[in-house]
Amino acid sequence: MPLLALLGLRDPEGGDWNRLRALQFSQINQTIGLRIVVHACCALIAIWVYAGKAPVALLGAFVAALAAGLFYALRADRVLTIGDRVRITRQEINRKGLSTALVACAWAIPPLAFGFYGGDAERTAIALLIAILLLGSTLALGVAPLVTVVFGAITGIACIVAFLVFGQFGMALATLTLMVVVTIGVSQVARIHLTACLAEAGNAEKSEVVSLLLREFEENQTDWLWQIDTNRLVRSASPRFAFALGRSVEEVEGRPFLELISGEAWETGQFPSSLHDLAERLKRRESFSNLLVKVSIGREHRWWELSGTPMLDDNGAYLGIRGVGSDVTEQRESSEKIAYLARxxxxxxxxxxxxxxxxxxxxxxxxxxxxxxxxxxxxxxxxxxxxxxxxxxxxxxxxxxxxxxxxxxxxxxxxxxxxxxxxxxxxxxxxxxxxxxxxxxxxxxxxxxxxxxxxxxxxxxxxxxxxxxxxxxxxxxxxxxxxxxxxxxxxxxxxxxxxxxxxEPALHANAEERRQLEFALRRALENRELELNYQPVVNATTEEVVSFEALVRWNSAQHGSVSPGKFVPIAEDTRLIVPIGTWVMEQACREATRWPEHVRVAVNVSPEQLFEPDFAATVVNALSASGLEARRLELEVTESIFLRDASVARSSLEQCMALGCTVALDDFGTGYSSLGYLRKLRFSTIKVDRSFVQGAAQDSKESLAIIRAVVAMADSLEMTTTAEGVESVEEADLIRRLGCTKIQGYYFGRPMRAEEALQLFRRRHSDMPSRISARPAA
CATH class of the missing domain: 3.30.70.270 (Reverse transcriptase/Diguanylate cyclase domain)
Incomplete structure (x- = not known):
């Protein structure tokens, strides 16, 4: 350890050195009185030696300087030792060094000033007195080497100078030797003491930690100490252990440990498996930790966590087991509850x-x-x-x-x-x-x-x-x-x-196909793979085109032409139908502006679109962007829109009807309660499903009766009817006789591209002036 660190003039990095300095200077207060007496005696001897030789004023100045120095040193010592000082600051150490220097300067007066009034014997006597003070400081204050080194350095230099001035070279050398020896000795003493202080500080810190842990353990109401002897009887029962057992300390002391925690099982012998495990460990006299045991306290079952360690005497003989325990019933119940909630x-x-x-x-x-x-x-x-x-x-x-x-x-x-x-x-x-x-x-x-x-x-x-x-x-x-x-x-x-x-394995293939189609459908819009076809709807009497139904088609670059029956359900399940439906409506409205003003365009609307809060705004945007009149846009819906939240669907459609759009009910008769839906919303058109048209063509009495009933009901409600799936002249004639207002089917035209639909109107006055037949376009 460096000398400056021993003297307290520099603190190495790491460690609480202020606390260590306090341990160094802790013994100063014990020697204050003795040191004052020694200085006083030595001062009296010095005055006696030079009495009658040195001027009285000089002797008085020495006494005054020494008294002042001792007084200042006394105050510095008392500051360092007031109360139980745990730490000493750098300023306090410097103040102690300064007070020592003042006392040393007072003792430098005799060899330097008195030497002119005496001989070699008097100067040697003064040097001897200073040596006595120096050795006494080494013995009394060796643990605080700063005091001895400062005192020895000042007084030693004063004596050496005096001896050299008066030619006493041997005494000068002896004084220098004494200074070196004292410095080395006090350094060794200080180093030993400081090492001891470091050890003492470590022990104090460990003791403080142990005390803190014990205090924390004592304050923890859930833990207790337990101890049993060689016969597994409870010994030295703690009050908290007795409280955990629901008994007094006197009732617990000397009783079998297992009897106290097993309850009625002690008599019946039907112990829980955890108690069996504990008994075996106690019998084998082995250590155990955090052992979970089900105990019976009175008639109540509790869960304890026990740890134990065998006790041995100096000869290794077994004395019993000592351990700690805690009640973990609440934690156990919480764990069981968490395990239950997890499963x-x-x-x-x-x-x-x-x-x-x-x-x-x-x-x-x-x-x-x-x-x-x-x-x-x-x-x-x-x-x-x-x-x-x-x-x-x-x-x-x-x-x-x-x-x-x-x-x-x-x-x-x-x-x-x-x-x-x-x-x-x-x-x-x-x-x-x-x-x-x-x-x-x-x-x-x-x-x-x-x-x-x-x-x-x-x-x-x-x-x-x-x-x-x-x-x-x-x-x-x-x-x-x-x-x-x-x-x-x-x-x-x-x-x-x-x-x-x-x-079936085929289901996996279908699922994989569906997954691939879904992935491709997500990019169909941006890749411009979707297009619209238009199927004409004609007046049943004049066979003049009155509207077109916009039908979306998908020509995938990866899968080719994909049937709507495949991709539309996927679009609805993934809600891709919303952006696709918006695109369809915008395209259809834009194309309809090229047709005659009496021709409408019908757009199919999915329930997913209707439940969007801004569906009406989507319709408004499509109409305004294209310039199409609202009366020429017809929204086709199915009965499935009423299976979720009918009020939302109804509100959306009523907003569109307020704009002037019309609403058609598609696939009528194939749902759950069609007649009830007609009361909820004012439809403009009812579309008769193709299954009824085909059944009527085959003379099905049920299909004929249903179509007649639908037509009669629509007429009474001032609605038009459209028959779907008409594929022959016989079916067309039958539908007219049944009274349907409009007809849609392959007989009058298959779904066609926009340009093909436009050609129908351009040929209006060429081949068939009274009827626009779509059959040639098919």
């Missing part, structure tokens, strides 16, 4: 997706091990969204709770049912070796879930669709099996719902 659905109480996934993984491993089969069934509720939208989520949640109760009732022990999310449920059949069991379970589920529900005074009807996959045939991993069951469910929904479908 069970909070609404229905059924296993959730995580637990179903784990169960399906176990079933697949079981099937592979024993060469059996397992099954996974996915269930989706039909028409549940309509319940949620019309009656609210609270009713929907109560309905889901009843659905889960019914699912539990129809399942056996080998079948696990859970909720995947929303209105989707799933069933895991661990052993599906009997292939009829899948069909049996699926039919039971569909039949049971299709029965009416009573929720908040509402009678509700929802069905169920089921898709199943057999493992490991239809998938060797959980992900594959779930995906394939989902594909089968999708097919069941496409088939109308209320059905069960098994997975």
């Amino acid at each position: 069970y659905d909070t609404l229905t109480g059924l296993p959730n997706r995580l637990m179903l996934t784990e169960a399906l993984g176990d079933a697949l491993r079981y099937a592979e091990q024993w060469r059996t089969r397992c099954a996974f069934l996915m269930i989706d509720l039909d028409r549940f969204k309509a319940v949620n939208d019309s009656l609210g989520h609270q009713v929907g949640d109560k309905l889901l709770a009843q659905v889960s109760a019914r699912l539990k009732a129809v399942l056996g022990e080998d079948e696990l049912c859970g909720r995947l999310g929303g209105d989707e449920f799933a069933i895991v059949i661990r052993d599906a070796s009997d292939r009829n069991c899948i069909q049996r379970v699926a039919k039971s589920v569909i039949a049971r879930l299709s029965q009416p529900y009573e929720v908040d005074h509402h009678t509700l009807y929802v069905g169920a669709s089921v898709g199943s996959a057999l493992g490991p045939r239809d998938g060797q991993t959980v992900e594959e099996l779930m995906r394939n069951a989902d594909l089968a469910l999708y097919r069941a929904k496409d088939d109308g719902g209320g059905e069960h479908r098994h997975y």
Whole structure:
């Protein structure tokens, strides 16, 4: 350690040196009185030696200077030792060095000033007195070397100068030697003491940490100390341990530890497995940590976390076990609750997706091990969204709770049912070796879930669709099996719902095709792959074109010509129908401005478009951008718009009708309750589905009766009727006789490009002046 660091003139980096300096100077106060007495005695001897020789004024000046120096040194020492000083600052150390220098300067007066009034004997006596003071400082203040070094340096130099002036060279050399020896000695003493101070500071810090930990442990009300002897009897029971047992310390002391925590099991011998584990560890006299034990305190079951360590004497003999414990009942219950929430659905109480996934993984491993089969069934509720939208989520949640109760009732022990999310449920059949069991379970589920529900005074009807996959045939991993069951469910929904479908490899091919089509459809607009065709609608009497229906076609660069029956459902599912529908309306309106003013354009509108908040604004933008009159735009909708939120669809259409647009109801008669929809909205046209037209052409009494009823109803409501799918002259004549106002079909024209549609009007007066036939254009 450098000398300056020992003297306290510089502090090395790292460490709390102010605190270490306080330990260095802590002994100064103990020697204050002794040091003053020694200085006084030495001063009296110096005055005695030079009495009658040196002037009295000089002797008095020496005494005054020494008194002043000692007084200042005394004050500096008391500042350093007031109270229990933990740290000493740099300024305080410098003040102590200055006070020592003042005392040393006072003792420099005798050798330098008194030497002129005496001989060699007197000067040697003064040097001896200073040596005595220096050695005394080394012994008394060696732990604070700054005092000794400053005092020795000033007084030593004064003596050497005096001896050299008066020719006492031997004494000068002896004084210099003494100064070197004292400096080395005091440095060694200071180094040893400072090292001890460092160790003491470390021990103090460790002691402070231990005290803090013990205090924190004592203040923690959930932990306690316990101790047992060689017979496993409780010894030195702490008050908190006794409190945890619900007893007093006297009742606990000397009792068997296991008896105190086992309750009634001590008599019956029916111990929990965790207590058995604890007993074995105590019997084997081994250490254990954080052992979770189920204990009985009175009639209440609690969970304790115990740690213990064997106690040994100096000879290694076993004395017992000492440890700590804490009550972790609340933490245990919280952990169990978290584990439950992680694997069970909070609404229905059924296993959730995580637990179903784990169960399906176990079933697949079981099937592979024993060469059996397992099954996974996915269930989706039909028409549940309509319940949620019309009656609210609270009713929907109560309905889901009843659905889960019914699912539990129809399942056996080998079948696990859970909720995947929303209105989707799933069933895991661990052993599906009997292939009829899948069909049996699926039919039971569909039949049971299709029965009416009573929720908040509402009678509700929802069905169920089921898709199943057999493992490991239809998938060797959980992900594959779930995906394939989902594909089968999708097919069941496409088939109308209320059905069960098994997975088939073709479904995967269809799903892959659908995925590729969806990817390509997302870029169809920007790649200009979409175009519009127009199919004419003619007056049933004059066969004059009165409107065109705009039909979107997709010529994909990757997939070629894609049928609307394929890409329109994809567009609706992915909501791509909204930008596509906006483009169709803008293009159709722009093209219609090239036709005669009495010819309208009909644009099909998807329910997804109607539920957009700015649908009316989209219509306004299309009309204003093209300059088309609103009366020439007809919006065609189907009954499906009323299956979600009828009020939203009705509001959007009424805004468009207020602009002057007309609304046609397409595919009439193929929905759920068509007559009811006619009361909700004022349609201008009812379009009779082609299935009824074809049935009437085949003399179907039902189809003929339906068309007559629709025509009569439309006439009474001042609506026009359009018959779709007319493909022959016989069908056209039949439709006229039935009274339909307009006709649409291949007989009058297939869907054509915009330029072909425009040519119909250019040929108006050439071939057939009274009828514009589209057949040549077909």
